Amino acid sequence: IVLTQSPATLSVSPGEAATLSCRASQTVRSHLAWYQQKPGQAPRLLIYDASNRATGIPARFSGSGSGTDFTLTISSLEPEDFAVYYCQHRNEWPLSFGGGTKVEI
Amino acid sequence: QVQLVESGGGVVQPGRSLRLSCAASGFTFKTYTMHWVRQAPGKGLEWVAAISYDGSNELYADSVKGRFDISRDNSKDTLYLQLNSLRAEETAVYYCARGTTNHYLDSWGQGTLVTVSS
Numbered sequence: 001i002v003l004t005q006s007p008a009t010l011s012v013s014p015g016e017a018a019t020l021s022c023r024a025s026q027t028v029r030s031h032l033a034w035y036q037q038k039p040g041q042a043p044r045l046l047i048y049d050a051s052n053r054a055t056g057i058p059a060r061f062s063g064s065g066s067g068t069d070f071t072l073t074i075s076s077l078e079p080e081d082f083a084v085y086y087c088q089h090r091n092e093w094p095l096s097f098g099g100g101t102k103v104e105i
Numbered sequence: 106q107v108q109l110v111e112s113g114g115g116v117v118q119p120g121r122s123l124r125l126s127c128a129a130s131g132f133t134f135k136t137y138t139m140h141w142v143r144q145a146p147g148k149g150l151e152w153v154a155a156i157s158y159d160g161s162n163e164l165y166a167d168s169v170k171g172r173f174d175i176s177r178d179n180s181k182d183t184l185y186l187q188l189n190s191l192r193a194e195e196t197a198v199y200y201c202a203r204g205t206t207n208h209y210l211d212s213w214g215q216g217t218l219v220t221v222s223s
Binding site for chain 1 (some may be wrong): 142149150155164166167207208209211213214
């Protein structure tokens with residue numbers, strides 16, 4: 001399963017909303033997660049099963065979608081939210097990640 | 106707290122082998138599926154392999170099948186990845202990660218860099 005993320009880069013200002021897209025080459029039902037990765041750090045799980053926030057993740061992060069089209073929304077960007085975001089499916093083996101969206105100032 | 110610490114990375118020539126380790130602490134290691142994920146410099150994430158909680162099942166990406174071997178020692182709370190016949194394009198940071206019951210990755214180590222170069 002190929003996951004395509006768009007856009008590759010998203011330029012936004014602090015306080016604005018950001019909408020990131022992930023499209024699957026075939027249905028993954030709701031079996032999709034989102035991760036955040038900051039420079040020099042390991043990824044962090046944000047959202048699982050398309051819309052469930054992981055432990056400790058702020059409410060400004062939300063996920064939606066099912067089937068082949070998914071969205072991660074950050075409602076009001078904080079300075080610490082500027083990072084690269086990846087989607088990942090777990091619908092079947094092998095697992096795979098999207099190519100990432102960089103959210104920059 | 107959950108801690109995963111990778112080691113064993115370094116510079117290796119093409120065609121040679123390397124074994125990575127991941128020491129786990131802060132959780133009951135023997136009850137979790139564990140994964141390896143890699144990231145080439147400046148690139149995205151690539152899932153590499155997974156092993157079930159008891160080591161009875163192993164899964165691999167097609168790109169490494171037959172060359173890499175994932176294993177674990179639950180008595181030592183340690184995950185391993187044996188990398189054989191390494192290629193230059195496999196230069197990457199290799200992360201170990203804990204899997205949830207639904208195969209998401211909820212805790213990650215800081216990674217170990219493998220450089221394949223002559």
